[in-house]
Amino acid sequence: MKTERILTMAQAISEAIAQEMTRDEAVFVMGEDIGSYGGIFGATGGLLDKFGPQRVMDTPISETAFIGAATGAAAAGLRPIVELMFVDFFGVCMDQIYNHLAKNTYMSGGHVKLPVVLTTAIGGGYGDAAQHSQCLYSTFAHMPGIKVVVPSNAYDAKGLMTAAIRDDNPVMFMYHKGIMGLPWMSYLEGSSNAVPEEAYTIPLGRAKVMREGADLTIVSLSQMVQKAMLAAHELQGQSIHAEVIDLRTLVPLDKEAILKSVRKTGRLLIADEDYLGFGLSGEIAALIAENLDTVSLKAPVMRLAVPNVPIPYSRPLEQFVIPQVADIVQAAQALLVGKLARAVAA
């Protein structure tokens, strides 16, 4: 009998990259400390030993140059995976990302293929302050031309990474530090799970129902999915049955999965770790607003996200601005206040 193999998300990501490098010689990796260091968040562990410095290249701290090099290499037929440590650092090379990588396919009338996978770490919760703790997936999803992948667990991360590498478009692959399963940062353990050894893909643009429930829909992504699962478990004890949807990718967005669930539950809570304003949670709320002819709500849509402030360093402040499990529980209770009152009356 075969026993299940539990991997951390970091292990699953590096395994997906290794398998695709074996399968396709055009795939290569570059970035800061992705070689002998194995990536500061472990996403490229073991690749240098396996594939050598020709295909696993440490770059200098020159983001504009190496993102540009990746774009050029992709245009010439290679399939680069390029890592830029923290999403917070993308500002230094935005011209390469949003004027070149994201637009050259469109501006060439669809002729230029740019199969680049841009990997980066997101998220806070460990006291790394305003310049190292953001999510910013909404920012990149906002700009046309880049697919955005935001996994919540090891199984999905492997299948999504494999799909991202095989995709002919630029894909941003954003992994939350607090679910990578690193030996030096506390993490939510639901993110480490059974991962098959053989390669497989999970299509981009397909959300996953992590848990079914009839009372409310919690739409979430990345680490927040793990928090939502803990909250749903707690709510179960209060007879509130939450359906948890993991978006898995923002671009493409699985609108149908969201609508289908909200049509069933009539209540929507969006749990997001990006900024509240002009972002993911507003986009999903708009989706519901645009479909009120086929969705009937029992309560107004509720959003949990980082209030529009940079992520503070001080622990009580950081814990306050980033939605926690207790915040999700509380928001769900507020959405269900009518049902709870009826239960008490009965």
Added chain:
Amino acid sequence: MQIGKEKLMWMYEKMVEIRYYEETMAAVYMEGKLPPAIQKGLAFDIGGGPVPGEMHLAAGQEPVAVGVCAHLSDDDTVVGTHRPHHFAIAKGVPLDAMTAEMFGKVTDRAAGYGIPGIRVADNDAVAVFEAMAPAIARARRGDGPSLIEVRTDRYFGHFQGDPESYRPQDEVAHLRARDPIGLLSKLLKERSLMSPEEEAAVVEKAQQRVTRAFAFAANSAYPNAQDALADVFVQDHASTRALV
């Protein structure tokens, strides 16, 4: 260039203070980050303890900060990098408030383009001081910026917990054998500007300041969670608080 005793002693004292500060921070940073106080299975938890997150220490680079700041007055401003503690201390940032801030506590708020380039080959406070003199005079005259490259050393990793796989294991030991604090102490004694008793007093004083600052930080209160919403913009807090 002849530097007077007062300046040399100031540089020496600040270097001792910076070094002791960084060594103290290195120790305090590890509190609450090791088993068994952390999540099972982890070897280290970067988010734990009184000082979470990444810690970039400047021990070894003291000459750069004191050699620069010895020229500056209260009206001057200095900007450091992500590794700035030595500059902050040499410039006279209040230690208590600075340390409390790093604890996340309330601080009781009480060469191209025609730029001259100078290279300082030694990690030596006097050499930095001498290189800075013409550059600062030039800036004060309004004649523009200068670029000064100092070949300095870093004793700790890029961040605390860094495996430092990018440098030989014995590199730091070699660097410490030519420690800039020791070099300045030797110079002061050779010129009969500092007696062993004076040295002991200076070191004790500097260390006491650091110890006091860490005690202040540890004993300070955390801010109220709602304070996270202040200071996104300037002006009065009431009207600029983030709209949640």
